[in-house]
Amino acid sequence: MNLGEAAQIFAFGVFAFISIAGALGMTTTMSMFRSGIFLMASFIGVAGLFILLMADLLGMLQIMMYIGGMLVMILFMVLFSNDPGGDMMASMKMPFLERFFSSGLLPQKKIHRDSHSHHNSRNNNNQADKDEGMNMGMDMSMFTSLKPYAAWIGLTVTIVFVLLFLLFPDWPVKNFIPDQDSSHRIGMLLMGKYMMAFEGAGLMILLGIYGAIYLARPGKHPDSKDRNDPSSINEEPPQAAEDPIEPFYNINLKELYEKSEDEK
Amino acid sequence: MILPINAYLIVSAVLFGIGVYAILAQRTAVMVLMGIELILNAVGLNIVVFWRYIQPENYSGQIFTIIIITIGAIEMSVGLAIMMLLYRNRKTVQVDKYQDLKG
Amino acid sequence: MILTWYSVTGLIILAAFGFILLIYAFSRKQKEWILNSSKWNNFRFSFITFALIFLSFDMEMIFMYPWAVVFADIGMKAFLDMLVFIAILSSGIAYSWGMGGLNWE
Amino acid sequence: MGIILSLAAVILLFSAGTLITILIEPMLSTTDEEGPASNSPKNNIYPVHPDSWLYNAAPAVALASMAAASVVIPIDKSLAGADIGIGLFYFIVIIDYMVLAVALGGWGSNVPESIESCYRIIAQLVAYVVPLGLAVIGPIMMAKSMSTQNIISSQSSLWYIVSQPLGFALYIITGLMQVYRAPFLEPFSNILNNGIISTYGGWRGKLWRISLSGILFIVAAMGAVLFLGGWSGPLLPGFVWMAIKTFAVLILMKWIGQRMKLLSTARMLELSWKILIPAGLLNVLIVGGLILMGVGGK
Numbered sequence: 001m002n003l004g005e006a007a008q009i010f011a012f013g014v015f016a017f018i019s020i021a022g023a024l025g026m027t028t029t030m031s032m033f034r035s036g037i038f039l040m041a042s043f044i045g046v047a048g049l050f051i052l053l054m055a056d057l058l059g060m061l062q063i064m065m066y067i068g069g070m071l072v073m074i075l076f077m078v079l080f081s082n083d084p085g086g087d088m089m090a091s092m093k094m095p096f097l098e099r100f101f102s103s104g105l106l107p108q109k110k111i112h113r114d115s116h117s118h119h120n121s122r123n124n125n126n127q128a129d130k131d132e133g134m135n136m137g138m139d140m141s142m143f144t145s146l147k148p149y150a151a152w153i154g155l156t157v158t159i160v161f162v163l164l165f166l167l168f169p170d171w172p173v174k175n176f177i178p179d180q181d182s183s184h185r186i187g188m189l190l191m192g193k194y195m196m197a198f199e200g201a202g203l204m205i206l207l208g209i210y211g212a213i214y215l216a217r218p219g220k221h222p223d224s225k226d227r228n229d230p231s232s233i234n235e236e237p238p239q240a241a242e243d244p245i246e247p248f249y250n251i252n253l254k255e256l257y258e259k260s261e262d263e264k
Numbered sequence: 265m266i267l268p269i270n271a272y273l274i275v276s277a278v279l280f281g282i283g284v285y286a287i288l289a290q291r292t293a294v295m296v297l298m299g300i301e302l303i304l305n306a307v308g309l310n311i312v313v314f315w316r317y318i319q320p321e322n323y324s325g326q327i328f329t330i331i332i333i334t335i336g337a338i339e340m341s342v343g344l345a346i347m348m349l350l351y352r353n354r355k356t357v358q359v360d361k362y363q364d365l366k367g
Numbered sequence: 368m369i370l371t372w373y374s375v376t377g378l379i380i381l382a383a384f385g386f387i388l389l390i391y392a393f394s395r396k397q398k399e400w401i402l403n404s405s406k407w408n409n410f411r412f413s414f415i416t417f418a419l420i421f422l423s424f425d426m427e428m429i430f431m432y433p434w435a436v437v438f439a440d441i442g443m444k445a446f447l448d449m450l451v452f453i454a455i456l457s458s459g460i461a462y463s464w465g466m467g468g469l470n471w472e
Numbered sequence: 473m474g475i476i477l478s479l480a481a482v483i484l485l486f487s488a489g490t491l492i493t494i495l496i497e498p499m500l501s502t503t504d505e506e507g508p509a510s511n512s513p514k515n516n517i518y519p520v521h522p523d524s525w526l527y528n529a530a531p532a533v534a535l536a537s538m539a540a541a542s543v544v545i546p547i548d549k550s551l552a553g554a555d556i557g558i559g560l561f562y563f564i565v566i567i568d569y570m571v572l573a574v575a576l577g578g579w580g581s582n583v584p585e586s587i588e589s590c591y592r593i594i595a596q597l598v599a600y601v602v603p604l605g606l607a608v609i610g611p612i613m614m615a616k617s618m619s620t621q622n623i624i625s626s627q628s629s630l631w632y633i634v635s636q637p638l639g640f641a642l643y644i645i646t647g648l649m650q651v652y653r654a655p656f657l658e659p660f661s662n663i664l665n666n667g668i669i670s671t672y673g674g675w676r677g678k679l680w681r682i683s684l685s686g687i688l689f690i691v692a693a694m695g696a697v698l699f700l701g702g703w704s705g706p707l708l709p710g711f712v713w714m715a716i717k718t719f720a721v722l723i724l725m726k727w728i729g730q731r732m733k734l735l736s737t738a739r740m741l742e743l744s745w746k747i748l749i750p751a752g753l754l755n756v757l758i759v760g761g762l763i764l765m766g767v768g769g770k
Contacts, residue, residue: 004370005266007374008266008267008370009266009267011377012267012271016271016275019275019279020275020278020279020282023278023279023282023283023286023302024282026282026286026295026298026302027282027285027286027289027290027295027299031523032292032294032295033523033526033579034523034525034526035295035298036298037526037576039298039301039302040572042279042302042305043301043305046279046305046308046309049272049275049309049312050309050312051369051373052370053272053312053313053315053316054316054369054370055312055315055316055326055329056369056372056373056556056557056558056562057326057432057433057558057561058308058312058326058329058330060558060561060562060565061330061333061429062305062308062333063565063568064425064428064429064561064564064565064568065333065336065337065425065426065429066301067565067568067569067571067572068421068422068425068568068597068598068601069337069340069422069425071571071572071575071594071597072344072418072421072422072594072598073294073297073298073340073344074575074594075418075591075594076294076344076347076348076418077292077294079351080292080293080294080347080351081292081294146288146289147289149288150284150285150287150288150289151285151289153284153285153288154281154282154284154285154288155281155285157280157281157284158277158278158280158281158282159281161273161274161277161280161281162274162277162278164277165270165273165274165277166270166274169268169269169270171269171314171317171318172318173269173317173318174317174318174319174320176320176321177320178316178320178321178323179321179323180368180369180557181557181617182323182326182369182557182558183432183433183436183557183558183561183617183618184433184436184437184617185323186323186326186327186330186433187433187434187435187436187437188437188440189323189324189327190327190430190433190434191434191437191441191444191445191448193324194324194327195448197327197331198430198434198448198452199448199451199452201330201331201334201426201430202427202430202451202452202455202456203455204334204335204338205334205338205423205424205426205427205455205456205459206423206455206456206458206459207338208337208338208341208342208422208423209341209419209420209423209459209462209463210459210462211341211342211345212341212342212344212345212416212419212420212422212423213345213416213419213420213462213463213466213468214466215342215345215346215348215349216345216348216349216415216416216419216468217349217466330429330430333426333429334426334429337422337423337425337426338422338423338426340422341419341420341422341423344418344419345419348415368557369557371554372554372555372556372557373554373556375479375543375553375554376540376543376553376554376556376562378479379479379483379539379540379542379543379553380536380539380540382479382483382539383532383535383536383538383539383540384532384536386535387531387532387535387679390675390679394516394674394675399515399516399517399518399673413738414595414598414737414738414741417595417598417599417741417745418598421598421601421602424602424749425601425602427602428601428602428605428606431605431606431609431756432558432561432605432609432612432618435609435612435613436612436616436617436618437616438613438616438760438763439613439614439616439763440616442764443764446760446761446764449756449757449760450757453753453756453757456753457750457753460745460749460750464746469741469742469745469746470738470742471737471738471741471742
C-alpha cells in the first residue's frame, strides 16, 4: 500500500462522492439552474473516474461535452420555466434532502417582507405568473404526483444492481496496464476497423443538426410581445474611444445578409 | 489495480438508480432529459470499467463510449428543439399536461 | 504514467482551492450590501439555433482529434475520410444558414 | 518527489507570469480599460439575495481553471508541469471552466446586469469553442501528437506560423474571444457595468482580476507554443525565448483589440459561425494537403 495506491483509493472516494452527490442534488434541488450545475458536477466526477481508469481521452471528452452542453441546456431551462431561481419554491416546506441541496437559496418570503412593492413589480411584468397566480398550491411544484413510487422504484433498481455486483464478483479480471498513448490507439482504430462508426457518427451529427433546425424553425417565431424590452440589449455597442486607422474588418453582416435577400 | 471491479460498478449502479428516479419523479421535460443523460452516463462508465478490467488491450470499449456520448449530445439537441416547439404551442413544459393523445 | 500526469493537475487544483480558503480565512472586512432584484425574466434567448447546432458541432471536434493525431501516418485514406466528414458537416451549416438559423432573432 | 518539484515550479512561474501581465496591461492600453481588466470595487460588497453556493464558488472555479491550464504549458526543455499525452485537448477543455466560473458568478449574484452577462458568456462559449478546436488541429496534425513538448520539438525545422498562417489567425481571433478582451468584451462591457466584476468587491475582485489576466497570459503562452516554436531558439536559454514569444503574442492580441470596433454578441456569433468555422474547416483541409505533399509531419 504505497503512496500511489493510497492516493488512488482517495481519488476514487472523492470522485465517487462528487458524482453521487451531484446526481442527488440534481433531482432534489429547487432551483433549476442549480440542478444543471449539480448534474455537471456529477459528470465531472464520472470524468475523474474515467481518468482513474486510464481512459484520459474519454475523461476530457466527457468534461468538454458536458460543460458546453449543460450550460446550453440550462439556458433552455431558464427560458422554459418561470421560476428558475427557485425563490418561490424555496419557501415551501421540504423534506430533508431537498432542504439541504437548496439551502443556499433565499426563500421568497424574505423578499416579501423586505420590500413589498418590489415584489409586486416583479409580478405584473410576466403575464404567465398572473393567470396561474402566486398563491396556488403544489401544482407549481417540480415533482409529479407519483414521486414516492418513483423513489421506491429507483431504490429497488439500485439495490438489485448493487446486490448483483456484490454477490457475483467473478469477472475475468486481467491485470494489464493499457497503452498510455490512448489518442493514437483510438485514432488508428477509428480509421481502421471502425471506419463505418466514424462516418455513421458524422451522419448522425448531420441528422441531429437537420432535426434541430427543422423543429426549431428559426425566423418563424418572433419573440412574444409581452416580454419587456431588456435595457442592456443594443445592437451596436459604443464606438471604441479613438480609432486612428479604419479597422480592416468593417463589413456589417446584417446588411450583407439583407442585400443578398433583396436580390432573391 | 488495487480497487476491485465491483467498486466502480456499484457507483454506476447508484447513478443509474438516481437517473431512474429523476425521470419518474420530475415534472418539467428538461429535468426528464437530464435524467436520461445521467443514465447514458452511468452506462458509459460501466463500459469503460469493463474495458479497463477485462480487455485492456482492445480499445473498442472506448470507441463504444464515444459513440454513446455522441448519441447523448444529439438526443439533447433534438429533445430541446422538440421542447422549444411544445413551449411555443402550449406555453408550458409540465410533462403531465400533454395529455391530448389520451383521447 | 497517465496517473502521475493527472496527479500534478489534481495537486495544482487543490493548491488553488487551498489558496482561496486561506484568503477567505484572513479577510474580515465589514460587508456592504448592494440591493438586487432577480430579474431573470427579461432574458431573450435569441441564439436558439446557434445553441442547438453547437451541441452537434462539439461532437465533431471529438472525432477530429484522434483523426488529427494519426493523419500523418495513414495519409491519403484518412484525408478522404475527413473530406467526407467535413462535407457532411458543412452541409449541416449550409442547411441552417439557408433556413435562416444563423441570425440573432 | 518529482511531482512536488514540478508543482512548485509551475505555481511559482505562473503566478510570476500573471503578475507581469497585470503590470503590462495598463502600459499597453491607451484608453481606460473597459473589459475584464477594469478594476473592481474596493469595498467588500455582497449582493442582498445571492445564491450563496454558486456565488461563493465562482472565484474558486476561475482560479482553479487558470491554475490547471498552466500545467500543460512548457517553459523549458524539461520544465513543464506535466507533459500530458493529450496536452492540447486537455488545455481546450480546462479553459471552458473559466466560462463556467463566470456563469456561476453571474447567476449566483442575482444582480440583473450580471445575469445578463451570464447569458452573454454562454453565447460567447457557443461562438468560440468550435473555431478554436479547428485552429488547434493544424499543429496536432503536423506534430502527430497532442503533447506540447512533441509539438515544440516537431517545429525545430519550420515554425507552424509559416506553414499554416490561417490557423494562426484563427487562433488569435478565438484566443481574444476566449479571454474576453477588446473586440469581444460584450459580457464585461460598460453597458452591463463590467458584468460580474461590479458584484465582487475587495479581495474577491482582485481574485477575478488575477484569473482573467492569468487566462490571457496562458492563452498567449499556448499561442507561442503552438505557432512560434515555444522554447526552441538559437542563443538564449529556453525560458527567455518562451517569455519573448509569449509577450509578442500578448502584445499582438492587445494591438488587434485596440484596432477593431467593439463587437456585440450577435455580431460575434454571426462572425464565428459564418466566417470562422468555414475558415477552420478549410484550414484543416489545407493542412491535410500540405502534409500529403510532404511539407510537415515528418
